[in-house]
Amino acid sequence: MRDCQISRRWQEVERLRGERNVVANKMKGKLERSERQRLIEEGKNLKEGLAALEEDLVELTDKLQQEAQSIPNMTHPDVPIGGEDCSVLRRMVGSPREFSFPVKDHLQLGKGLDLFDFDAAAEVSGSKFYYLKNEAVMLEMALINWTLSEVTKRGYTPLTTPEIVRSSVIEKCGFQPRGANTQVYSIEGSDQCLIGTAEIPVGGIHMDSILASSTLPLKYVAYSHCFRTEAGAAGTATRGLYRVHQFSKVEMFILCRPEDSDTYHEELIGIEEDLFSSLGLHFRTLDMASGDLGAPAYRKFDVEAWMPGLERYGEISSASNCTDYQSRRLGIRFRPSSEISTGPKKGKTNIPTQFVHTLNATACAVPRMVICLLENFQKEDGSVIIPEPLIPFMGGLDLIRPKSK
Numbered sequence: 046m047r048d049c050q051i052s053r054r055w056q057e058v059e060r061l062r063g064e065r066n067v068v069a070n071k072m073k074g075k076l077e078r079s080e081r082q083r084l085i086e087e088g089k090n091l092k093e094g095l096a097a098l099e100e101d102l103v104e105l106t107d108k109l110q111q112e113a114q115s116i117p118n119m120t121h122p123d124v125p126i127g128g129e130d131c132s133v134l135r136r137m138v139g140s141p142r143e144f145s146f147p148v149k150d151h152l153q154l155g156k157g158l159d160l161f162d163f164d165a166a167a168e169v170s171g172s173k174f175y176y177l178k179n180e181a182v183m184l185e186m187a188l189i190n191w192t193l194s195e196v197t198k199r200g201y202t203p204l205t206t207p208e209i210v211r212s213s214v215i216e217k218c219g220f221q222p223r224g225a226n227t228q229v230y231s232i233e234g235s236d237q238c239l240i241g242t243a244e245i246p247v248g249g250i251h252m253d254s255i256l257a258s259s260t261l262p263l264k265y266v267a268y269s270h271c272f273r274t275e276a277g278a279a280g281t282a283t284r285g286l287y288r289v290h291q292f293s294k295v296e297m298f299i300l301c302r303p304e305d306s307d308t309y310h311e312e313l314i315g316i317e318e319d320l321f322s323s324l325g326l327h328f329r330t331l332d333m334a335s336g337d338l339g340a341p342a343y344r345k346f347d348v349e350a351w352m353p354g355l356e357r358y359g360e361i362s363s364a365s366n367c368t369d370y371q372s373r374r375l376g377i378r379f380r381p382s383s384e385i386s387t388g389p390k391k392g393k394t395n396i397p398t399q400f401v402h403t404l405n406a407t408a409c410a411v412p413r414m415v416i417c418l419l420e421n422f423q424k425e426d427g428s429v430i431i432p433e434p435l436i437p438f439m440g441g442l443d444l445i446r447p448k449s450k
Contacts, residue, residue: 054102061095118219118370120335121344131334132347138318139327141351146425150354151416152285155181157427159448160419161286173275173290180445184418184431185293185411187438189268192295192409195320201266201297206246208270209237214249217374219341219367228273243267243296244405251300253376255398261379262301262309266408269294286412287359295409300377303369306402310366313406314346317362320408324432326417327351329358341367350413354420361413364406372400 065088072084125131155161160181166174177185197203212222215229215238222229222238230239240246247267256263271294275283297316299309314330321328328350338345342365349358372378378398422430429445436443 054098054105058095058098058102061091061098065091065095115340117338117340118343118368120338121366123332124338124344125332125334127334128336129334132331132337133334134329135332135346136318136330138322138329139325141327142353142421144353144423148353148420149423149427150285151352151419153354154419154423154427154429155285157447158429158445160445163285171290173288175286175289179448180439180442181415183439183442184415184435184445187431187435188409188411188414189293189295191435191438192320193266193268195323196266196295196297196316196408199264199316201264204243204247204265204267206240206243206267206269208240208246208272210240210246210249212236212238214252214375215240215245217252218245218248218371219339219374220245228275230272230274239272240269241271241273242405243269243271243294244298247296247298247405248371248375248377248403251375251377254378256300256377256379256401258302258379258381261401262299262305265298267296267298269296286416287355289412293411294407297406297408299404300372300401301404302379303399303402306366306368306404309404310344310346310364313364313404314348317348317364317406317408321348321350321361323434324418326421328361333363339365341365341370343368343370350417352416352420353423355416359413359416361410361417362407365404367403367405369400369402371403377401377403 069088072081072088076084125133149157152161158181159179160177162176162178163174166176193203209232212229212231213236215222220229220241221227222231228241232238246269247265250265251263270291272291275288275290297313299313301309318328318330328348331347331349333342333345333347345363345365347360348362348364350361351357352359377400379401380398381396418432419429422432424430427447431439431443431445
């Protein structure tokens with residue numbers, strides 16, 4: 046319906062533009078004064094009518110764009126149909142660690158080790174904010190630097206990103222910056238928002254551009270702070286660091302040719318699994334069901350790690366193939382190689398551009414990784430062992446000990 050309205054408005058706009066051009070051409074010749082005055086009045090009326098129609102056309106086009114952006118991506122044929130409970134197990138790594146003593150959760154451990162201050166943060170900023178203290182600060186930096194180092198070795202370009210972006214970019218990436226259930230913080234009096242993931246500003250780097258086929262794939266690993274309203278999130282399952290309003294994250298992002306996106310999706314989940322395995326975590330990888338994909342994702346794999354203190358698996362990362370859902374909205378194309386074979390001779394042709402495919406994956410969401418490390422590597426005296434890969438990034442520290450009273 047909206048598309049038909051736009052088509053009719055466009056036809057009317059083109060008709061008035063044609064009539065305006067006819068009047069303008071007539072004005073170029075020698076005319077009687079009365080005839081010139083009549084044409085001036087006609088041109089003025091056409092100009093005013095055209096301006097109103099063009100404004101109406103822009104408004105209708107914007108509304109159509111908004112409606113189009115609310116339509117989710119297609120789903121991969123192998124995606125399980127249904128809600129989150131219908132997700133399928135892809136891989137199970139390790140097994141839950143057995144403890145010979147009562148297990149503490151990360152809040153109890155953090156109190157004994159003097160690692161967090163939620164009370165002061167609540168006074169300063171509100172609920173679901175926190176201060177990291179002492180070795181927790183070093184642990185955050187170690188996780189970030191270790192993750193960046195490992196992913197960069199695999200050929201990804203490291204980035205830091207803007208953490209404020211235009212709301213239009215958020216919309217084009219498939220997120221909703223407005224509405225009662227939005228997870229996005231908007232800046233009052235502007236068209237800008239705080240990012241909920243580095244996926245958004247990284248996706249915007251090549252917005253409205255045509256990439257050379259030879260440059261693909263483009264692989265990035267981005268560090269940023271992330272901000273989420275966590276509307277509706279409450280309860281013991283989300284206590285402490287598990288669901289917070291601000292956190293640090295390292296995100297991987299790929300732009301590639303359409304035929305390669307399934308392969309790179311496997312690469313991303315493989316990197317995630319390698320990272321978590323090397324830290325000694327017990328986790329499972331799930332092929333998420335259609336009802337849990339979100340608008341941009343064609344297919345999504347989630348990694349859930351065992352958190353002994355919370356006595357459950359908790360999501361620590363995901364890897365999504367968004368195909369051309371984001372690139373169509375962001376205007377990111379590539380030009381395939383123009384070399385073609387034409388019998389005995391080779392020539393060039395103007396091959397049409399194509400939309401790239403985009404993929405994203407969380408390499409390290411710091412708060413939930415801190416939960417996993419504290420709860421899985423705790424000792425009976427309340428101290429916590431630092432996994433071997435992180436020790437060089439902790440200045441050689443291999444154990445967080447309780448503070449003397």
